[in-house]
Amino acid sequence: MEEGQQKVIQYIRRNQGRGQRFLQRLVQEGSIRGHESRAQAVIIEKCRELGLKMDIWEIGGETLTSHPAFCSDRVNFKGNPNAVGVLQGTGGGKSLILNGHIDVVPVGSLKVWEHDPFSGHVHDGKLYGRGSTDMKGGTVSLVMALEAIVESGISLKGDVIFQSVIEEESGGAGTLAAVLRGYRADGAIIPEPTNMKFFPKQQGSMWFRIKVKGKQAHGGTRYEGVSAIEKAEKVLMELRELEKRRNRKIEDPLFAGIPIPIPINVGKINGGEWPSSVADSAIIEGRMGVAPDETMEHAKKEMELAIKAMAGQDQWLERHPPEVEWFGASWLPGSLEIDHELVAALSECYSMIKGKSPIVEASPWATDGGILNKVANVPVVVFGPGVTKKAHDANEYIELADVFETAEIIALTIMKWCEANEGGAKWEQ
């Protein structure tokens, strides 16, 4: 390791207590949707301490809400800003976006939480609370990395753009707003809980609703009606066939170990209204996985055509074709070649800290990386501390050791990617 690298790593190791307390403060400012401002204030205060050039703004406006990738049912973003802090480079280096979302999902039933969901309680190397894993732990890794670089007096050639965004859990409007504000970079790291695996590709997804019509009749003479529930079963079967066909086409080795790389999940069905009537309507709702290199439009078209073709084989459905709607949430997929130089840089730094190569996989879920990748054309790797299973769960926690190790790996990656200046010249000089 070079001297600059050693200084940075040492800083992080000496300041684990600070990192833990910072994560505690962040978790304690529970930032469920619509209440992100106090947690953002904690972030902003820290960024100012580090001398980052701040850009704090309330998202919204026509350009955002009319963008095809905009997806939110939130009426008002007032008072809960996005925050971006830029560590300006001296020039000539590659730039890097470090993106973390500040919003957390609801706590669910309080009964199953052992401690207050926003306690930040620490026990046995684990820090507990809603958002600890998803993804304030990852954000603290970013902040610790930046702090270590700044406090070690190291300057960089390229810019580091640290983004603390709202709305990731509800469709990514925060990151989309940052993109539309003009933020671009030569690469991006998003420390979502990957259990420190690399996810250069992420499955995208969107919600669908399929409405199936039947014809009412009395149950005692059900042969006089047409059961929308029976017809919905045909739709369900077709969706499974479609899923098979779509997944057969996935040849990316990153998906090798995954049983269904891009699933079609039927999450909900509601049909009929009365036990002794033939159901005249059934509604299926689900989530369609989108391949990393696929467009949303392509996936939509494929389902619509499959349902249409299936309906053509059924006398009733031919005359009353099921309606496919796309509603609610959608998340763009992300895709980066695994031999991209960003993966290589991150990988080299990972090996320096962990003494082994990283596991590289495709993620079964999307992140704001899809927006950075597909809308802003930024190469993205999702890599962070924490286990997916703990996210959104009661008694969510994160292993602090992973937060610190991630901070070390990201600090080294920043120095490599953005190129630390020789002699450790301070960036503000």
Add this chain to the structure above:
Amino acid sequence: MEEGQQKVIQYIRRNQGRGQRFLQRLVQEGSIRGHESRAQAVIIEKCRELGLKMDIWEIGGETLTSHPAFCSDRVNFKGNPNAVGVLQGTGGGKSLILNGHIDVVPVGSLKVWEHDPFSGHVHDGKLYGRGSTDMKGGTVSLVMALEAIVESGISLKGDVIFQSVIEEESGGAGTLAAVLRGYRADGAIIPEPTNMKFFPKQQGSMWFRIKVKGKQAHGGTRYEGVSAIEKAEKVLMELRELEKRRNRKIEDPLFAGIPIPIPINVGKINGGEWPSSVADSAIIEGRMGVAPDETMEHAKKEMELAIKAMAGQDQWLERHPPEVEWFGASWLPGSLEIDHELVAALSECYSMIKGKSPIVEASPWATDGGILNKVANVPVVVFGPGVTKKAHDANEYIELADVFETAEIIALTIMKWCEANEGGAKWEQ
């Protein structure tokens, strides 16, 4: 035709206007559930006029509510009595129950009614209003028949027991209460809207609920969960197989023209809660048809065993067997041999009026006849004016001509079955 018969028929033909006005009054006293008293008062007044021996009582009490055939979620029967009027015979004849329910189903959306649902509006030989077909028209046929006999000065050997009951549309507690009060007879006619066909057998039915368990997971990794919706599809398939097996066993020629004599109708399905989660629960609700000669218990057992056997073929369902529940409504089937003397008597009288033989079928729905038949062991024929399709529909109406013809047929049947005394001696002499 004998003289007495001629007198009675002539009376009915001369008094069609009276009959129409009586049906209008009955329809105008809209007797939806819980509001039967005013329509019952109209009936009671008429019975008193005819000199019937009245028994008017509020149903309820432990004996009723703890009876296995009791099926009602009504808390209070106060103020809305059952009414029974007996035309006592001189002795030595067979007795006959004439049963009609006074309750009507809700009117549904007012928008689709052309007139007030309780108008009793008459146009083009049709009388309109909720309850006109189901089954105040039939009740008026009974009353006109009785009035014609009484006013013609004809006495009978056997008793005629005229029952105007509540609660038929909600499970038959009114007729059950009459049975438990001791009313029995050698035969019964229920003039539900059969379009003047004879239904000596009626399909019974009951509601079932099947709960299917799954295992939640994120839709992006749906292979980590078990979809309760997919498992529910297996239940649906098994229900169709069971329906086939059960109907293959029906050999009664009365069912010859009916595509599915005892259908299993799945009327409702609700599964899952969130499009992008694997559903961990699904609930199926439906109506199981019961064969005329089958017990409810036998039908229940058959479904329970079928679901259990199916579950045994599936690793997940074997460990998490679907739960079958019986809830809400149930209607006992009814069964009378088609060569029973009551069918013969009614048939002979039908031919006298219509000049042809009646159509004899099995009904696809149950009536209070099931209770009279299975609980009190009374032979029952369901036969009345009006078309099933109009019952429960908006703009319900009945053809008045059918009401009057039915009155004639029933009057003759009463005289035959209960045996009119020679010389037309008045019964009260």
